[in-house]
Structure formats: C-alpha cells, structure tokens
Amino acid sequence: MKxxxxxxxxxxxxxxxxxxxxxxxxxxxxxxxxxxFGQKDLDFILHExxxxxxxxxxxxxxxxxxxxxxxxALRPKEPLILPLFTTYLQTYAFKYSLxxxxxxxxxxxxxNHLQALMTTFAQTYHPTEIQSRTKAFSFPFQYWVxxxxxxPAGIRDLGVHNPYLIRTLKNDMKxxxxxxxxxxxxxxxxxxxxxxxxxxxxNFHKTRFHDMSAIDSCFKKLTEKVNTSPYRVQLWTNQSPxxxxxxxxxxxxxxxxKAIELQIEKS
Numbered sequence: 463m464k465x466x467x468x469x470x471x472x473x474x475x476x477x478x479x480x481x482x483x484x485x486x487x488x489x490x491x492x493x494x495x496x497x498x499f500g501q502k503d504l505d506f507i508l509h510e511x512x513x514x515x516x517x518x519x520x521x522x523x524x525x526x527x528x529x530x531x532x533x534x535a536l537r538p539k540e541p542l543i544l545p546l547f548t549t550y551l552q553t554y555a556f557k558y559s560l561x562x563x564x565x566x567x568x569x570x571x572x573x574n575h576l577q578a579l580m581t582t583f584a585q586t587y588h589p590t591e592i593q594s595r596t597k598a599f600s601f602p603f604q605y606w607v608x609x610x611x612x613x614p615a616g617i618r619d620l621g622v623h624n625p626y627l628i629r630t631l632k633n634d635m636k637x638x639x640x641x642x643x644x645x646x647x648x649x650x651x652x653x654x655x656x657x658x659x660x661x662x663x664x665n666f667h668k669t670r671f672h673d674m675s676a677i678d679s680c681f682k683k684l685t686e687k688v689n690t691s692p693y694r695v696q697l698w699t700n701q702s703p704x705x706x707x708x709x710x711x712x713x714x715x716x717x718x719x720k721a722i723e724l725q726i727e728k729s
Contacts, residue, residue: 463688464489465544466523468514468532476651477527478715480678485690489523491729494701504572508535515540517698517729524688531572531649534579548583549680551647554672556587560644562600566607567634568649573609576649580605606643610634612656628659635663646671693722698729 463486469475470493481488491514515526519542528536530547537543555564566576584603593599612631638646646669648654657673664671695716697706703726707713716724 463487463685463691464522464524466518466521466526467491468511468526468528469493475712476655477677480674480681482715482718484685485693486685487691487694489518489521490695490697491518492697492699492706494699494705504535504575508532511536512540515542529650531568531576531579534583535575544684546677546680546684549684550672550677551583552587553680554676555645555647556584557590558670559593559603560670561596561598562603563643564603564605564645564647565638565643566605566647566649567610567653568607570609572649573607576607577605606638608634608637627656631656631659632663635660644669693718695722695724697724697726700729703728
C-alpha cells in the first residue's frame with residue numbers, strides 16, 4: 463500500500479517507530495519552507511497541507527497520514543486521509559475516559575480551534591454502558607486546552623534524551639496533576655516521543671494517557687486488510703534534501719538499520 467505522509471519538523475515523523483514495523487511504501491513530503499507547522503496560523507497551514515495532499519495524490523498515494531490536529535480539521539473534507547488519530551480517540555481516549563474531563567495538549571497556533579474541532583468530532587461518540595451509568599461522567603466532554611512550553615524542536619529530538627524538555631513538560635503538567643482531569647490527549651504526535659515522562663508523571667487510575675502502543679494498534683487495525691508491499695521510503699522536500707540526509711537518527715530509522723536505500727528528491 464502506498465501511504466503518503468505530510469510532515470514538518472518531527473510531528474508525523476514521530477510515527478516511524480510504528481510505521482517501520484509494517485511492509486508498505488511510504489511517500490513522505492517534508493515541508494521545510496513552513497517549518498514548524500505549529501507556529502503558523504492554522505488556516506494557512508491547512509491550505510498548504512491540502513496542496514501537499516494533492517502532490518501525494520499525483521504520486522499515487524492511496525491514503526495520507528497527518529498530524530492529529532490537521533487530521534481532525536481536514537478529514538471531513540478529504541477522504542484520502544487515514545483516520546488514525548480519530549480511531550485512537552474513539553477506541554482508547556474517549557472509551558476509557560473515567561469522568562469525561564479531558565486535557566488537550568497542543569502547540570501555539572491551533573489552541574483557539576481545538577474546542578470546536580473536538581466538540582464536533584465527539585458528537586459521533588456514544589458513551590459506553592459503564593460511562594452512561596456513572597453519575598459523575600460528563601458528556602458532552604469537558605475540555606481544558608494547554609499550550610505546552612515543551613515542544614520538541616525538530617527531527618533531531620526524535621530519539622534524544624533532552625533534560626530541559628523533560629523538566630519543561632513536567633512543569634506544563636503540574637497544573638493538571640490535582641485538577642481532576644481524567645484523560646490526557648496530545649494533539650501532536652511529537653509529544654509521544656516523551657511518553658515515558660508523561661506516563662511516569664500521572665497515576666493511571668486517576669489520569670489516563672494512552673501511549674504509542676495504542677496508535678500502533680489503531681494503525682494495524684486500519685491497514686491489516688490491505689495488500690502489503692515491499693518496504694520502501696521515498697522522501698520529497700521543498701528545499702535542500704541534504705538536510706534530511708544529515709539527520710542520522712532519522713535516516714537510520716527509515717532504513718530499518720541500513721536495510722534499504724532511501725530515495726530523496728526536491729519537489
């Protein structure tokens with residue numbers, strides 16, 4: 463299967479620890495011109511992403527992966543988008559919410575749109591029998607939006623232990639430690655690169671965070687009935703492709719430990 467990926471910085475690229483486990487052809491468009499997406503106006507970025515989706519469609523992509531907030535915003539208009547994160551919300555985050563109080567962790571630029579996006583999407587969710595019988599359960603869900611100061615700054619942070627980011631993220635999470643929030647939902651995949659810090663900070667019996675293994679399960683479920691193909695990665699970028707080759711951590715990951723040759727081109 464040909465799977466297109468739209469990326470800037472290390473947002474969707476954080477998914478590679480999942481994607482390399484499966485035999486598909488991945489067509490990656492890395493946007494260096496508007497790096498990072500999270501610091502730009504949401505409407506502007508959605509317009510640019512739609513142009514990139516059209517480029518990937520012309521490369522015969524059968525589905526396209528986007529970062530969570532962009533998937534929520536564009537999927538109702540674009541059937542080519544794989545509902546990976548929306549499946550994660552339905553199957554894990556919403557289903558195992560204890561009292562319906564949810565914290566959304568996001569970046570600058572999208573925070574003003576999240577309440578409306580999540581409210582619209584959550585209308586398709588039907589509480590479980592246990593949730594319906596729980597008097598304290600809030601539905602529609604109640605949301606708290608937090609713009610994190612701890613944002614992994616680029617591709618090179620994918621596998622790097624960064625003490626400063628960890629301390630900053632813990633400081634971001636302090637406010638919600640005792641605020642009776644039962645579910646944490648990161649609205650960008652790069653926060654999953656710090657999932658050990660997040661999981662270690664909260665008591666799972668009070669505040670739940672479903673890590674990358676849940677994303678892996680959803681991806682497997684969505685693609686298990688399609689035809690697989692030899693693992694292959696093609697990368698396009700709108701500036702110098704040499705930038706991607708310098709990122710040794712990323713190159714090693716995409717090559718499955720130097721098992722394949724990468725094809726990198728300028729669009």
